[in-house]
Amino acid sequence: MRNTYLWLLQLVTGGIIVVLLGAHLITQYPDGILVVTQRLDTTLKLFGIAGADTTTWASTIHRARQGIAAGLYLALVAVVLYHGLNGLRGIALEVTASAATARVITYALMAIGTILFSAILVSRLLY
Amino acid sequence: MTNNSNQQIIFKVHRYDPERDNTPHFQEYAVPLSRGATVLDGLIYIKENLDSTLAFRSSCRMYVCGSCGMVINHYPRLACHTQITELNAKRLTIQPLRNFPTIKDLVPDMNSLFHNHQSIKPYLLRHDTEEMQNPRAEFTQLPKELNDFLQFSYCVKCGICLTACPTMATDKLFLGPQALAQCYRYCADNRDEGDKERFPLVSGEHGVWNCHLSGACSESCPKGVDPALAIQLLKRRLISRSLGLAKKRQPASVVSPPTTTKPIIPFPEFNVKTVADR
Numbered sequence: 001m002r003n004t005y006l007w008l009l010q011l012v013t014g015g016i017i018v019v020l021l022g023a024h025l026i027t028q029y030p031d032g033i034l035v036v037t038q039r040l041d042t043t044l045k046l047f048g049i050a051g052a053d054t055t056t057w058a059s060t061i062h063r064a065r066q067g068i069a070a071g072l073y074l075a076l077v078a079v080v081l082y083h084g085l086n087g088l089r090g091i092a093l094e095v096t097a098s099a100a101t102a103r104v105i106t107y108a109l110m111a112i113g114t115i116l117f118s119a120i121l122v123s124r125l126l127y
Numbered sequence: 128m129t130n131n132s133n134q135q136i137i138f139k140v141h142r143y144d145p146e147r148d149n150t151p152h153f154q155e156y157a158v159p160l161s162r163g164a165t166v167l168d169g170l171i172y173i174k175e176n177l178d179s180t181l182a183f184r185s186s187c188r189m190y191v192c193g194s195c196g197m198v199i200n201h202y203p204r205l206a207c208h209t210q211i212t213e214l215n216a217k218r219l220t221i222q223p224l225r226n227f228p229t230i231k232d233l234v235p236d237m238n239s240l241f242h243n244h245q246s247i248k249p250y251l252l253r254h255d256t257e258e259m260q261n262p263r264a265e266f267t268q269l270p271k272e273l274n275d276f277l278q279f280s281y282c283v284k285c286g287i288c289l290t291a292c293p294t295m296a297t298d299k300l301f302l303g304p305q306a307l308a309q310c311y312r313y314c315a316d317n318r319d320e321g322d323k324e325r326f327p328l329v330s331g332e333h334g335v336w337n338c339h340l341s342g343a344c345s346e347s348c349p350k351g352v353d354p355a356l357a358i359q360l361l362k363r364r365l366i367s368r369s370l371g372l373a374k375k376r377q378p379a380s381v382v383s384p385p386t387t388t389k390p391i392i393p394f395p396e397f398n399v400k401t402v403a404d405r
Contacts (some may be wrong), residue, residue: 004330004369007362093332094298102332 010086013079020076027069070124077120085109134160136211138169140181141222142232151229153220154178160211166219167195167206170233183233190349193285197233198222203290205349224286226295240286243306246328249313252321258381266379272317279312279357281350288344288354300333304344304354307335311357314364318379322368330365338362 092105135157143151156177158169167185174181183206186194190208197206200220211219227235253259288304289295295303310329313319329335338358345355367373 001326001330001365001369003332003334003336004365007336008366008369090337094294094301094337097300099332 006086010083013083016079017076017083020072020079023072024076074121074124078117081113081117085113136160136169136216137218138173139218139220140170140173140233141229142181143229144180144231162212164211165207166197166199166204166209166211166221169211169219170206170221181233182231191283193283196224196235196285196287196290198225198290203287203347205285205287208349224290226289226292227286235286237284237286240284240289240303240305243302244284244309247302247306247310247313247325248321249309251313251316251319252324253318253378254320264381264384266318267382268317268379272379275317276312276315279308279315279352279354282309282312282352282354283350285349287347287349288352291343291347293341293343294337294339298333298337301337302329302334304338304358307338307361308344308352308354308357311361311364314361317376320378322364326365326368329361335361335365 184194186192188207195206224235345353
């Protein structure tokens with residue numbers, strides 16, 4: 001039943017990506033959205049995000065260091081890494097008939113995901 | 128096949144004899160067209176009148192046996208269920224089922240289908256082994272309970288869904304829509320208790336989670352089985368079982384045979400005379 005749990009996690013992370021990626025897009029490109037609604041502007045201010053300067057380097061780094069936004073970015077990285085790498089694993093296993101090769105692919109992708117997330121987490125802590 | 132007109136149609140047939148040919152090739156035959164003729168009628172006409180070496184499978188000629196599955200004008204169909212005129216073409220290209228090795232001409236090797244079908248244990252699995260070994264009576268099943276799986280029991284194992292399935296083309300170890308649909312057919316049967324025996328296989332590396340829901344199996348199925356629906360229901364069943372959300376269901380009980388029966392209309396008494404009585 002392991003594959004059932006992996007697939008369930010794929011569905012859950014897919015749903016989370018829709019939410020987090022949507023929030024990320026809104027914060028990165030707010031002008032078009034803010035023209036549409038005032039309430040979104042209020043919501044963004046709750047997260048400490050101002051209006052027009054969200055796409056500058058300084059404002060992006062400042063936002064990434066704040067508690068809530070930093071947590072959301074890390075969560076987005078985690079779910080994207082799992083969702084993407086598990087999807088790659090599914091594609092690779094479809095064209096592989098050998099159980100041994102399938103195990104190698106699985107462990108390699110797990111290692112890549114762990115290394116990437118660790119690198120991002122360390123860079124977030126250090127800088 | 129009676130020839131009611133001078134019209135002819137060209138059958139471009141895939142030919143391959145492993146004892147003589149290195150590679151497959153096509154051979155064309157002019158077949159007289161008559162109203163109501165099926166592709167199978169055309170192939171039989173070729174075999175009886177033009178080329179007796181042509182090899183193909185057929186049996187019932189009324190689309191209940193699943194023997195005559197083949198790719199007709201690039202789409203998998205049952206030859207006995209395909210009217211020549213419905214294809215609206217002057218030339219028919221006939222090929223064996225894809226995703227199966229070809230034994231000869233239009234005859235595919237169906238062993239992989241039968242092996243996958245057998246692997247999902249396509250029979251009732253129950254814990255009351257005594258009743259299974261020595262059945263006393265029948266199991267109860269309401270009409271609603273029968274409807275839960277009835278359409279999936281219409282499968283004739285023709286292999287057309289496996290030909291249409293894009294995952295079968297890439298993953299040679301994929302169980303396939305036929306086996307997965309039949310797995311659900313038995314899991315949904317209220318007389319069955321075999322979920323635990325079947326789930327490890329169908330939730331494995333080449334099982335139900337490799338299905339990408341293209342729906343080609345359901346579109347091509349000649350019996351309306353809708354294997355894609357069965358696969359989705361099987362996925363739902365697997366997830367609900369894994370999360371512990373599945374409804375507890377008692378398997379069907381055995382119905383005791385009637386001890387006394389009373390006819391609605393009184394049946395007259397009669398005596399059977401034997402030869403000795405006369």
